Amino acid sequence: MKSKLTSDHSLGEIVRVLDGANIIVHGFDGVISRWTTGCEELYGWTREEAVGAVAHDLLETVFPVPLHEIHAHLRQHDIWAGDLTHRHKDGHVIVVAGRWVAVRSEAPSDLVIVETNIDVSALKHTQTDLIAREAHLRSILNTVPEAMVVIDETGTITSFSPAAERLFGYAANAICGENVRCLMPQPDRDAHDGYLSRYLTTGERRIIGYGRVVTGLKKDGTRFPMELAIGEAIANGNRIFTGFIRDLTSRHRIEEELRQAQKMEAVGHLSGGIAHDFNNLLTVINGNLEMIERRLDDVKLRALLREAQDAADDGAILTAQLLAFGRRQPLNPKLADVGQLVSNFSDLLRRTLGEAIELRTIVSGAMNRALVDASQLQNALLNLALNARDAMPRGGRLTVEVSPAQIDADYARMFPEVRSGSYLLISVTDTGVGMPPEVRQRAFEPFFTTKDVGAGTGLGLSMVYGFAKQSGGHVQLYSEPGQGTSVRLFLPATAAGKVHEDPAATESKGVADMPKGTETILVVEDDARVRRVAVARLEDTGYRVIQAAAGAQALQLLAAHPEIRLLFTDIIMPGGMTGDELAKKARVARPDIKILFTSGYAEPSVAGRELAAEGSWLKKPYTAWELAIRLRELLDERSGSLA
Known part of the structure; x- marks a missing residue:
């Protein structure tokens, strides 16, 4: 040129x-x-x-x-x-x-x-200032826990914050351009456009406001309570609506747990007071029966009197259970080797269960010492064994396991009444009929029973609950219909009982010392609280995490993400596919994938799952250290080895 x-x-x-x-x-x-x-x-x-x-x-x-x-x-x-x-x-x-x-x-x-x-x-x-402001705003949106969704006057989503992505399960680039109705269940979904149109036409502020509690719908179909605040603005002559959303699931759960705890506490005080008064009546009855017995020569009348005395003794046992639930039963705690105590008690449990039920006693650790009332602990075990026997009318297996346990801060946050620290864990697990959710929710309530009239008082589990709380411990129940039940009794361990404690499980070491990785892990867990904790732990140690709430969803994610190296799944899950069934299908599609199971049961084989018993597994509650170490053990194995 x-x-x-x-x-x-x-x-x-x-x-x-x-x-x-x-x-x-x-x-x-x-x-x-x-x-x-x-x-x-x-x-x-x-x-x-x-x-x-x-x-x-x-x-x-x-x-x-x-x-x-x-x-x-x-x-x-x-x-x-x-x-x-x-x-x-x-x-x-x-x-x-x-x-x-x-x-x-x-x-x-x-x-x-x-x-x-x-x-x-x-x-x-101006451009530099705009870029800085945009970066500042983006950092706020990335940090603030509330989700933000922006829509136009037609209801089309134009902006979707990272918190909204995490909450609803949609990626921003996939949801922007869709109508906001997809985030709502019925009947709100059909009514939303009417609210929006009515507001634009008449100014009726049905959609504008603060602190409204509504129901949201996640991508996986899960409904959840949320607090919604909506603001309105004009941008370039167009009306836009900005919604800030707060997930109320945790708050509602805590409120429900608080109500349940208050109810249990109130019933405990009431039952304790009744038991004390009833004990006074029994004292009078027993005293008079004894005095009558001394003056009674008629053999037939003596037989009737002994029946009355037996009934009074049963009443005394009933009041003792009420006192235990109300935490007013006087305990006589002494330093005891719980493993030895449970082993010695096994013969009585075996006779109680009968020949149709196999009893297995497992004691892990050389020393399992705790400050505990031995007689009350045996009474609690007996109640649990009787419940297990009734849940296995055609026979089965009952496993009693004693082992040291560490409750860390993550687990304690899920259960506000629990403190982190060293415990002795006594697991009583059966292979019986299990409990549906509505029964499981009320299992520890006094006088609640599913047995026939006259077959039970409904105080067995509530007595165990009261004994654990009065001993400074914690009780947790795992159960699924058809899969059996596991009652886990945590008792605070004494200093001598910490001999077996794994240093890797202590709180003294920080996240920086944990084994880390960068692999992609698929977490499958139906309990949203447990899933959130597992995902947070894995992300804190460097892993990329994909999560699913059920087996079918997990298989879809496994097919869509070939980079997944390890499947971390619960064994017992609702929805038609258990964890070991998921693992079998995953291995067919991906023979090289590593698999780590987790379970709230005493052992995976409680559900009759051979694959779960063969595979590597973690017992709930597991610590962040235990999870990190087990993951590295699996991921660092040779490709051809079994998970």
């Missing part, structure tokens, strides 16, 4: 006519030959000061690319444009949009550059 030809006179005439513009004429050596009045005003240098100086030195020019590349571009194309940074005579920075044109004068070797500059400093400052 040929450079434009112009005479020196013509060039001077152009500069004179455009004197008010910012025009600099200089050679390829940068020496200024013409300097307009506009440049004097923009840069502060007079024409006399500028002409003859090197432009790049005078203005301290900062180029976007090396100067020699600009010169080469000009020789080939005649024109170059780009942003430049100059400095005013007083030192402040000026950003200009520069346009350089190579002009050839009448002498073929005389090539000059006509440089025109437009001051864009204010625009650059």
Whole structure:
């Protein structure tokens, strides 16, 4: 391309006519030959000061690319444009949009550059400020726990915050452009457009407001309570609505647990008071029966009297159970080896269960010492064994396991009444009929029973609950219909009982010391609270986590994400597919995948699952350390080894 030809006179005439513009004429050596009045005003240098100086030195020019590349571009194309940074005579920075044109004068070797500059400093400052504000806003949205969803006046989603992605399960790029109805269950889904249309037409503020509690719908179909606050704004003449959403699931769960605890406490006080009064009545009854017995010679009447005494003794046992539930039963705690105590008690349990039920006693650890009332502990075990026997009318297996346990801060946060620390765990697990959710929820309530009239008082589990709480411990129940039941009794361990404690499970070591990884792990857990804790633990140690609430969803994710290295799944899950069935199908599709099971039962084989028994598994509650170590053991194995 040929450079434009112009005479020196013509060039001077152009500069004179455009004197008010910012025009600099200089050679390829940068020496200024013409300097307009506009440049004097923009840069502060007079024409006399500028002409003859090197432009790049005078203005301290900062180029976007090396100067020699600009010169080469000009020789080939005649024109170059780009942003430049100059400095005013007083030192402040000026950003200009520069346009350089190579002009050839009448002498073929005389090539000059006509440089025109437009001051864009204010625009650059505005852009920089806008970028900073956007970054600040994005950091806020990424940090704030509340989800944010923005819609237009047609209900179309235009913005979806990271918190909203985590809450609803949709990716922003997939949900933007869809109608916000997809985040609502019926009947709100059908009613939403009517609310929006009515507001736009009449101004009726059904959709605007703060603190409204509504129901949300996640991508996986889960409904959840949420608090919704909606604001309105006008942007570029268009109306937009911004909704801030707070997940109330945890709050409702805590409120329900608090109500349940208050109810149990109230019933405990009531039952304790009744038991004390009833004990007074029994004292009178037993005393009078004893005095009558001394004066009674009739054999037939003595038989009737003994029946009355037996009934009074049963009443005394009943009041003892009421007192235990109300935490008013006087305990006589002594330092005892719980493992030895349970082993010695096994013979009585075996006779109680009968021949149709196999009893297995497992004691882990050399020393399992706790400060406990031995008779009350045996009474609790007997009640649990009787319940298990009734749940296995055609026989089965009962497993009693004693082992050290560590409850860490993550587990304690899920159950507000539990403190972290060292415990002795006594698990009583049966292979019986199990409990549906509605029964499991009320299992520890006094007088609640599913047995026939006259077959039980409904105080067995409530007595166990009261004994554990009064001993400073904790009780947890795992049960699924058809899968059996596991009652787990946590008793605070004494210092001597910590001998077996795994150093990796202690709270003294921080997250920084844990074994870490970067692999992708699929977590499958139907309990949302447990799943959230597992995901948080894995992400804290560097893993990429994909999560599912059921087996069918997990298989879909496994097919869509070939990068998944390990499947971490609960064994017992509702929805038609158990954890070991999921593992079998996963291994068919991905023979190389590692599998780690978790279970609230005493052992995986309690559900009759051979694969679960063969595989690696963690017993709930597991600590973050136990999970981190087990993952690395599996992931660092050779590819051909079994998980």
